[in-house]
Amino acid sequence: MTEFRHAADPAWPGERVRLYGPEFNHDPGALYAAIREEYGPVAPILLDGDIPAWFVSGYREMHRITSDSQLFARDTRRWNEWDRVPADWPLLPYVAHNPSVMFTEGPEHRRRAGAISDALAAVDQFELGAHCERIADRLVDAFAGTGEADLVTQYALRIPLLAVAKMYGMPEAETPALVRDVAISLDVGPDAMNAHLRVQSAMRALVAHKRDFPGADVPSQLLRSGLSEEEIVQDLLVVTAAAQQPTANWIGNTIRLMLTDLRFAMTLSGGRGSVGQALNEVLWHDTPTQNFIGRFATRDTQLGGQRVRAGDLLVMGLAAANSDPLVRQEVTPGSLGNHAHMSFGHGEHGCPYPAPEVAEVIARTTIEVLLDRLPDLALAVPAEALVWRPSVWMRGLESLPVSFTPTYVAGDLGSATTGAW
Template sequence: MPAAPADFYAGLREHGPVVPVHLDGPVPAWLVIGYDACNWALRDGLVFSRDLGQWRVSRNGLLPPGWPLEPHVTPMPNMLYAQGEEHLRLRGAFTKSLSKIGSNRRQAMISKAADQLIDQFVDDGHADIVGQFAVPLPGAVLAALFGFKAQEAVQLQQAVLTLLSGGDQGLEANEQLTELIAVLVARRRAEPRTDIVTGLLEAGLSDDEARWTIWLSINAGIGATAAWTASSCALLAEQEDARTDLRSGLRHVPGVMAEVLWDHAPVQQVIGRIATQDTDLCGTTVRRGDLLVLSLAGANLDHARFGGSAARRSYTEDNDSHLAWGNGSHGCPAQGLATAIVRGGVERLWTRLDDLHLTHPEQPTDWDDSVIVRIPKRLGVSWSPARAHARLTTLAPIGNH
């Protein structure tokens, strides 16, 4: 993804709010970057369906063999692709399973995982905060919440990030991910525990439905949460004003996180929606069976809708009308969990390392090539180990819960 997404989408916007594109080769689609157009497509499930089985290209067998994005457009028996009562049943089972983990236990797990990661590099005085913190944190927390073994967590997060990158290794990563999930479901069917997977099975899902619900939840959870954490850390490390305001109480970490949702939406593009009829979408004629890629990032950066940069500063921290969570019946069902992981991790990092800053501020941030999530490839930061140790003595210990 580009280093300056606002400029990138501004250039595309010259072609209108709905732009014709090709995905990884000769696969046509519409990229929806206008806020109003994107919001309409998200909310109107009758005209713009999640049923990708209606996609003309796939239905007519025109997808190239080994197409890297195929896992993202293959219909699965989970809530993302279901409609009507079936969607309500699957989504209800997932939200019910989240209640298996109490909020106090969840918060203790997040703080403990964050501390364990920070402990590994705090004495060095420098780290790649993406690879050593932002990526492994949600991987460790979600692996524990779902019931994966500790040694499976690293395989899990690597498979997810490879899959989301959409490169040639995506199909192999998907096979690895589905195998890890299948083993876990079989294990939990035989040995129930107090975790999310057990909750899915107790809610009445079949093994197949549970596997694909977990596939969706892990992909969305690790990818989006790692990206949100990384971009929040990047904002703190890059902006001295933000660090000063946090120290003085003029800002708080949730405000920093909200700014990221507006300006660097963790999930950049959603693949997608299918037009169920010929439709005029904000001035563009979309045909029945066309695929729409909904650009949450482009929509949130639609200055024509919200005004210029000066106007944006007045609402980015206090206005939640952004589309980073999606919208409509298929909006993210795990906002609370994702927010808890990112806030718990970033607040713990900031509490312990409140002088963190870019190690090489003159070097531009190098962003991952994924068109789905926006995450830096790495982010070198530095701090004072002595200051960090002094602050640690004032913190309450994290117990084993």
């Protein structure tokens, strides 16, 4: 069985598993299985700095906490461990309360989430797909003649925010700075907070512009919904962050699957028939968002055989729930139509409709263009040499080096790069 580190906490009975460290970088799936085997569907854990919480790995238990927003609430101010959290805690961005839709509850949450859903529903998905094709073509143009590329840094990471900028009605000249700052803000680095402030400033300027010059875009739709400008700024930040890294990882993880699994490699020349299956399989087996903080018990309760106290934090093990043997036996490699995974969450605080559809349009189009343009695409390194980013929370590759037959594109490749990036 996979080994994991235990630790005792005098404030909590029994031993707890440290949900951080190098064990997760190598094989998180095996670790989730080991935790479930020893503790069951709800396990006592320690987060960075040995802050106690619960890890929910059972599919049924996950369904319960996401379905009952009154007992398992979202407002992080309910947490009973705030007095133990240092000011420089690395997970503070996940739990620090802010006035965005992420932390609202009840009627207020339904008002805010409903406005986001309506704004996203107004997006023309056919037009979005056509725009993603143009973005993808220009990015491929930039490296098609070289015969090699890193499909994470040169492709997957670049497309989602370029698509979002289009949905926001942002001028193309402002897009490169937004892409750069969002990438920095989502990383754990010295300039992350400054980058976040720059993104916030950009969203505030965008909303002010759309107030005076509305259009057929998401910010203008939100302004028509009656939300305040500050509410819209905060919620656009949430949508932007949710669209970037998870979608980029979804793209990268799916391309990896199609290049390493013979079921897909045999159909790469056609591509289109298997992209949808590969996208769905990744959500079950290598979902971009592995774990999520979280839910907070509003009163003492029982969950998965554990006594949960009022104010306790429950970490949502999305990937672990997807691999729960109780449901995994019903998921086969060919189960294209089974979308009962927890990758987009569930319930009132799940990813608002139609955000998953919009993300799939971006991901599917991105991959289809790549396979159409470079039909003999192949990994440039052994599959086992690929390195996953060191994160307990996200599942994505550091790089995805590939090789292919060079295809020379007419015109100035430099200007093509500038136009896309």
